[in-house]
Amino acid sequence: MANTRWLDDDEMAAWTSFLEATHRVFREVEAQLRDEAGLSHPQYEVLIKLHGAGADGLRMTELATSLITSKSGLTYQVGQLEKRGLVTRGACPTDTRGVTARITPAGSEALRAAAPGHVERVRSVLIDLLDREQLTAVTDAMTSVNTRLREDG
Template identity: 40%
Template sequence: MSEPRWLTAEEQQVWRSYQAASAMLRAHLEGQLQHESGMPPSYYEVLVSLSEANGRRMRMSELASVLDSSRSRLSHAVSRLEAKGWVRRESCPTDKRGSWAVLTDSGFSALAEAAPGHVEAVREALFDQLTPEQVRQLGEISEAIANGMRPRCQAVREAADAADEAAELVSPVAATATSG
């Protein structure tokens, strides 16, 4: 086994600063959304993605991909959004296993109410702290990190989806075996 590539003192300091800033920013924005709008960020992200989609609708599999989410996790979130009346599911006429998530007028209104406060919180917490040059650099750095992580995240998501599908196949068989 090869020797670990330990972080330099400078890299260690940058890593810890990045972790602290990311955690504080995430906690602040999650708290703002929950307090002012009564919704967690995952719901907000689903509503935003659907609001930007053609006809305010997306295939569930495409929505999961856009949100970097497993289909199972997305399905649970959409179920909760359905219960609020913010999203509805529609069957896909060309694929019996597929379905669409559709943003309702009520969901669009909830998003329209939440967005101004959320955007202001993002602006105050992030962009107001940076110069225009730092904003550009942050964009480039963030894109480089995302591009490097995308294949790894895709592999993890695919493994989670495969495990969920396997569990769905086993579940009816187990139920039948134990009911007899």
């Protein structure tokens, strides 16, 4: 521990502000989706990714990677969506060991119904609280972090 680079006051303030803000934003977004759409935030993200993938859907491993989640966590969320008829799972046409998830018409409709409220909440708890300069700074900073962590991961 002699070589530990402890956080100075500015670094600690950045870290604790980041943690508090992300927890508060995620809590607000989660509550809105649950209360208005009956979806968890991870389920909403699954629907977004599958909708973007079109009729071919996505392999579960690819979906887990793109959502930065574990395969078991994704399996649970997709299972919940499947029970509601919002997604289907089936054998991957190019690899019999793989499983592909696809959004259903009901899933697309649930996504269309949930999106306006979701966007409104994201605006109210994050986007509209920042001016353009702050928004650019947040984007630049988080892009740098993501780029570095992708390279290391």
